[in-house]
Amino acid sequence: MGDLQRDGDRVELVSAPVFDYGQKVRSRKYVRNDGTFPGKEVGEVLVHKGDVGYITSIGTFLQQFYIYGVDFYELGYRVGMRGKELELID
Secondary structure (H helix, E strand, O other), X not given: OHHHHHOOOOOHHHOOOOOOOOOEEEEOOOEEOOOOOOOOOOXXXXXXXXXXXXXXXXXXXXXXXXXXXXXXXXXXXXEEEEHHHEEEOO
């Protein structure tokens, strides 16, 4: 929750999404289960920094942020991530 507070009043939705469907991306950080990922313990690492996946969906959160569904095919599951947590792979 602290991560969202640091963004303050910034609203990403006034601009187009940074990523598009099918783009190959890399995680810029570790992502832990916040309790919303079934079958994993709260706090368990879901995605490691450097893991590679593909954008499969684009949604929104709190009418402020884009959330990208990233299929981490080597891990066998999809995780929702913020744009600032991802980098495009050419």
